[in-house]
Amino acid sequence: MIGYVLKMYPRFSETFILAEILELERLGEKLQLISLKKPDDGRFHEDLARVRAGVSYLPERVPGHPLVFLRAHWRAVSRQFKAYMDALLLALRFAPCSWKGFLRAPLVAEVARESGCARLHAHFASVPATTAMFAARLAGVPFTFTAHAKDIYQRSNSRRLLRALMFQAERVVTVSEFNRRYLTDLAGPGLPAGRIVRIYNGVDLDRFRPAAPAEAPRLPLLLAIGRLEEKKGFADLVEACGILRDRGVPFLCEIVGKGSLHDDLAGRIAANDLGDHVTLAGPLPRGELMRRLPEAAVVAVPCLVGQDGNRDGLPTVILEAMASGVPVVTTRVTGIPEAVEDGGTGRVLEPGRPDALAAALAELLANPDLRRSMGAAGRRRARELFDQRRNVATLARTLADAGRSEEGSGART
Numbered sequence: 001m002i003g004y005v006l007k008m009y010p011r012f013s014e015t016f017i018l019a020e021i022l023e024l025e026r027l028g029e030k031l032q033l034i035s036l037k038k039p040d041d042g043r044f045h046e047d048l049a050r051v052r053a054g055v056s057y058l059p060e061r062v063p064g065h066p067l068v069f070l071r072a073h074w075r076a077v078s079r080q081f082k083a084y085m086d087a088l089l090l091a092l093r094f095a096p097c098s099w100k101g102f103l104r105a106p107l108v109a110e111v112a113r114e115s116g117c118a119r120l121h122a123h124f125a126s127v128p129a130t131t132a133m134f135a136a137r138l139a140g141v142p143f144t145f146t147a148h149a150k151d152i153y154q155r156s157n158s159r160r161l162l163r164a165l166m167f168q169a170e171r172v173v174t175v176s177e178f179n180r181r182y183l184t185d186l187a188g189p190g191l192p193a194g195r196i197v198r199i200y201n202g203v204d205l206d207r208f209r210p211a212a213p214a215e216a217p218r219l220p221l222l223l224a225i226g227r228l229e230e231k232k233g234f235a236d237l238v239e240a241c242g243i244l245r246d247r248g249v250p251f252l253c254e255i256v257g258k259g260s261l262h263d264d265l266a267g268r269i270a271a272n273d274l275g276d277h278v279t280l281a282g283p284l285p286r287g288e289l290m291r292r293l294p295e296a297a298v299v300a301v302p303c304l305v306g307q308d309g310n311r312d313g314l315p316t317v318i319l320e321a322m323a324s325g326v327p328v329v330t331t332r333v334t335g336i337p338e339a340v341e342d343g344g345t346g347r348v349l350e351p352g353r354p355d356a357l358a359a360a361l362a363e364l365l366a367n368p369d370l371r372r373s374m375g376a377a378g379r380r381r382a383r384e385l386f387d388q389r390r391n392v393a394t395l396a397r398t399l400a401d402a403g404r405s406e407e408g409s410g411a412r413t
Contacts, residue, residue, distance in 0.1 A: 003117035023392035032115040072106035097158040101130030109138035149313030170402040176335020202388030210325030220297035228259030233302035243358035293324040301330040304351035322378035345378035
């Protein structure tokens with residue numbers, strides 16, 4: 001049994017975790033999901049009903065449930081005094097960044113013991129991984145974690161704590177080679193060889209696949225999918241759409257998702273009189289996205305590095321677009337060039353250049369043959385690198401092997 005420590009389950013923007021859970025269960029793994037927050041996205045995906053694992057939800061805030069936390073810490077002190085003191089001393093070394101994880105750790109450890117978890121695995125090298133680190137000590141089990149992007153690069157994150165997490169974990173999984181090199185450099189000398197492994201997120205190649213639209217669209221569809229946040233670069237996309245409109249390029253653009261920049265983007269669309277060309281479609285169910293992707297002429301993923309250092313690791317929508325046989329126009333941020341081959345499966349541009357983005361989009365929107373050839377190449381590349389079944393099987397082996405000798409065990413898919 002593996003205890004999966006998650007900040008929030010389920011979460012609309014983290015369908016890659018849901019896909020991973022389902023594939024691990026298909027492989028026969030038994031999981032216990034431990035969510036540090038209750039979900040606020042509703043049941044956005046029909047596949048949630050297929051998850052067999054139980055879910056334990058922790059109280060979200062200490063002030064709201066002081067006795068629950070105090071009693072859990074008292075039980076931990078009473079039952080595992082030495083382990084508790086070791087965890088407390090470690091938390092003090094990295095305070096205050098470590099406190100959220102330490103305060104929740106006894107509750108997570110109790111769930112792990114009661115469920116019979118042999119290890120804990122956390123997604124994101126932030127509060128989930130920190131909580132898993134302390135809880136693993138209290139439960140007497142090892143822990144591993146997957147590092148993504150915001151949890152690595154945002155400037156407000158503690159580099160000291162992230163380095164400690166890497167040294168304490170049996171294995172660190174991350175989603176791109178760019179991330180792996182960054183984390184290896186951050187850890188510095190002394191980290192065992194093979195401790196950090198790169199395993200790409202996967203895509204279900206049976207469900208995301210090329211398909212002719214039931215009815216040819218009147219205008220080429222430019223599709224963008226993601227949270228409406230700075231790092232997604234959708235403000236650049238709106239500006240690029242203004243350039244395309246002014247050049248007389250025929251197109252319709254749909255931006256799918258929700259987020260804090262909705263009103264800002266709506267204002268930009270209105271200010272540039274782009275209402276006939278650009279639509280903020282809001283979030284869509286997963287099944288609808290599977291249907292919409294093959295209808296797109298191009299998928300735009302104009303990522304950039306936010307002012308706070310936040311950035312994407314390797315956006316899932318890129319893998320889904322490639323699997324769907326659709327060319328991708330994107331930017332040179334973190335692991336993205338590992339997926340999209342510039343000139344082969346799409347275009348990879350420097351971030352923050354709406355003019356270059358418009359030029360690349362115009363080229364593809366005007367050339368159906370180029371779109372078809374790039375889309376076919378993208379499908380082949382998705383099969384080679386991002387097959388969900390193969391990559392999750394590699395993850396399962398990595399977790400199973402984590403407690404064994406680490407020297408020479410850093411195989412990467």
